[in-house]
Amino acid sequence: MVDTALDQLRRSGRIVVVGASLAGLRAAEVMRQKGFAGSLTLVGDERHEPYDRPPLSKQVLLGKADADHTLLPRRLDIDAEWRLGVAATGLDMAARTVKLADGEEVPYDRLLIATGVRARPWPNEAEGELDGVFTLRTREDGAGLARALAAGPRRVLVIGAGFTGSEIASACRERGLDVTVAERGDGPLVGALGGVIGAVAAELHRENGVDLRTGIMVTGLEGDSTGRVRAAHLSDGTTLECDVVVVSLGAQRNTEWLTGSGLGAGPRGIACDAGCRAFDLRGIVTDDIYVAGDVARSPHALFGYQFLSLEHWGNAVAQAETAAHNMLSESTDRRPHLWVPAFWSSQFGVNIKSVGVPSMGSEIMFTQGSRAERRFTAVYGYQGRVIGAVTFDNGRWLQFYEKQIEACAPFPPPFTTVDRRPDGQRPIPADFPDPSVPTHGPTITLSGYSPADRRIATFTPAGH
Amino acid sequence: MRLVVDLNRCQGYAQCAFLAPDVFAMHGDEGLLYDPEAEEAQRERVAQAAAACPVQAILVDDLDRAGDHSARTPAAAASGTARGSSDG
Ligand SMILES: Cc1cc2nc3c(=O)[nH]c(=O)nc-3n(C[C@H](O)[C@H](O)[C@H](O)COP(=O)(O)OP(=O)(O)OC[C@H]3O[C@@H](n4cnc5c(N)ncnc54)[C@H](O)[C@@H]3O)c2cc1C
Ligand code: SF4
Numbered sequence: 001m002v003d004t005a006l007d008q009l010r011r012s013g014r015i016v017v018v019g020a021s022l023a024g025l026r027a028a029e030v031m032r033q034k035g036f037a038g039s040l041t042l043v044g045d046e047r048h049e050p051y052d053r054p055p056l057s058k059q060v061l062l063g064k065a066d067a068d069h070t071l072l073p074r075r076l077d078i079d080a081e082w083r084l085g086v087a088a089t090g091l092d093m094a095a096r097t098v099k100l101a102d103g104e105e106v107p108y109d110r111l112l113i114a115t116g117v118r119a120r121p122w123p124n125e126a127e128g129e130l131d132g133v134f135t136l137r138t139r140e141d142g143a144g145l146a147r148a149l150a151a152g153p154r155r156v157l158v159i160g161a162g163f164t165g166s167e168i169a170s171a172c173r174e175r176g177l178d179v180t181v182a183e184r185g186d187g188p189l190v191g192a193l194g195g196v197i198g199a200v201a202a203e204l205h206r207e208n209g210v211d212l213r214t215g216i217m218v219t220g221l222e223g224d225s226t227g228r229v230r231a232a233h234l235s236d237g238t239t240l241e242c243d244v245v246v247v248s249l250g251a252q253r254n255t256e257w258l259t260g261s262g263l264g265a266g267p268r269g270i271a272c273d274a275g276c277r278a279f280d281l282r283g284i285v286t287d288d289i290y291v292a293g294d295v296a297r298s299p300h301a302l303f304g305y306q307f308l309s310l311e312h313w314g315n316a317v318a319q320a321e322t323a324a325h326n327m328l329s330e331s332t333d334r335r336p337h338l339w340v341p342a343f344w345s346s347q348f349g350v351n352i353k354s355v356g357v358p359s360m361g362s363e364i365m366f367t368q369g370s371r372a373e374r375r376f377t378a379v380y381g382y383q384g385r386v387i388g389a390v391t392f393d394n395g396r397w398l399q400f401y402e403k404q405i406e407a408c409a410p411f412p413p414p415f416t417t418v419d420r421r422p423d424g425q426r427p428i429p430a431d432f433p434d435p436s437v438p439t440h441g442p443t444i445t446l447s448g449y450s451p452a453d454r455r456i457a458t459f460t461p462a463g464h
Numbered sequence: 465m466r467l468v469v470d471l472n473r474c475q476g477y478a479q480c481a482f483l484a485p486d487v488f489a490m491h492g493d494e495g496l497l498y499d500p501e502a503e504e505a506q507r508e509r510v511a512q513a514a515a516a517c518p519v520q521a522i523l524v525d526d527l528d529r530a531g532d533h534s535a536r537t538p539a540a541a542a543s544g545t546a547r548g549s550s551d552g
Contacts, residue, residue: 052468069501073466073525314472342472349492393494
């Protein structure tokens with residue numbers, strides 16, 4: 001039976017997308033590809049057309065591309081009404097309207113929320129506003145930081161050694177700049193990849209001339225009389241002179257505009273079902289509001305139905321495609337977003353990639369290559385199964401392990417591999433820090449309880 | 465012209481760097497750096513690189529209109545960049 005309402009939506013409905021970046025654009029493209037002929041409005045608080053962020057901490061800081069030259073390609077004309085430079089400030093679920101900062105209200109039949117995350121600012125506002133203090137999330141951030149690096153500062157301080165912080169430090173070294181990295185944890189990348197890999201990453205930093213200081217906190221920033229940053233105070237009592245500071249302390253989800261709307265949105269993101277439909281505050285799924293990208297948190301069958309929030313480029317693309325498909329499909333044609341998390345980073349000339357959810361792993365085993373040469377594949381195990389994998393300059397193995405993760409293959413892997421070295425004969429503890437300690441950089445957040453935990457959870461999407 | 469490479473898919477085969485060296489370059493043994501907004505004069509080379517990439521990781525502006533060989537059906541395009549989908 002044809003759903004006439006759906007048919008009408010496809011022909012003349014109104015779809016509004018809030019958040020005009022990677023996920024928003026990709027969803028809009030897929031909607032048009034699927035023949036959506038109604039009106040499409042894209043609302044974005046940045047003034048720019050959708051641009052790509054990963055180059056901001058790579059090509060742009062290396063001086064190989066301009067920050068304003070990272071606009072995303074358009075694979076087709078999406079014939080949208082663009083509302084750029086204006087934020088959405090509220091949502092009226094009953095009236096089906098989105099309120100904008102300029103006072104306008106935009107009605108919708110279907111809404112896609114893709115408002116992503118923003119950089120976590122330096123907690124002391126006055127210090128954060130000193131000249132020379134940066135975060136890195138937007139095109140303006142990228143342009144400003146690239147200019148500051150090109151001006152040849154005497155010392156750059158990067159606070160936080162997650163992926164972005166490490167990439168920034170790497171770019172500084174490639175430009176011949178002195179750089180200090182201050183990290184509260186035991187090493188770089190430990191929140192995402194654990195202490196064993198963190199130790200390898202720490203070697204990379206040090207061998208490339210980064211002054212890496214771990215187990216340390218920056219307690220304050222100090223400016224000179226002109227309001228320029230000149231020094232940082234550290235928790236070990238020392239003071240470090242620096243003229244550029246990059247605060248790289250992870251991200252916060254852009255959900256404040258939904259406060260009071262009744263949608264299940266909060267600091268951990270917007271909860272949605274596997275089909276990208278948002279939950280309301282009562283845990284009831286909506287049928288007209290969808291979520292995609294960094295702002296979404298959705299349950300994943302492969303990972304115990306825990307809610308996953310991913311700050312991953314590939315997830316934004318895949319989830320947007322699924323959301324767009326489902327928004328325009330009969331209920332029986334909808335499909336779940338069961339993407340296996342995948343991520344890449346590039347630092348100190350090493351290509352780092354991961355699949356699955358390494359941070360769920362309790363053990364790790366080097367299955368290919370050599371830790372000493374820093375060219376390897378390492379596999380993460382959780383309760384006797386393969387849950388994630390990471391490669392350093394060994395990316396061609398990743399697809400194999402992606403299949404293992406999808407198949408819940410046993411851990412430790414029972415097979416022997418061609419180039420396994422003595423240090424990879426048995427698993428060792430992966431050494432993740434206490435999960436209650438916040439981590440930095442684009443990674444994966446598990447939020448909510450797995451049904452296997454048999455805890456009383458405040459909110460489980462079970463039973464539908 | 466604007467372009468983006470899905471670096472999850474990219475396997476570092478360096479085909480693109482060979483065909484359009486002004487736009488794509490290897491960085492280290494396996495990493496790839498590219499110019500996200502290449503000169504219009506590079507269009508032909510970039511189109512060749514996109515076609516030659518063994519994992520179809522390179523997305524370019526308007527390639528469809530410029531005569532992309534891999535006629536993108538909505539379904540193909542929708543799953544084309546999603547890892548973990550049926551085309552793996
Ligand atoms: C420097 C950097 C390097 C990265 N490197 C990698 C990498 O190597 N690999 C990888 O996998 N990922 C990387 N990422 C992550 C990747 O860029 C993100 O996962 C991706 O951008 C998510 O897309 P999104 O559309 O969900 O959200 P975003 O790109 O965050 O877009 C959300 C948009 O919504 C807008 N918005 C927010 N609130 C409102 C509102 N109320 N009204 C209107 N608009 C609003 C925002 O301003 C923004 O434009 C990197 C990110 C950064 C910042
Ligand atoms: S040809 Fe494709 S796989 Fe090879 S380096 Fe270029 S983008 Fe990557």
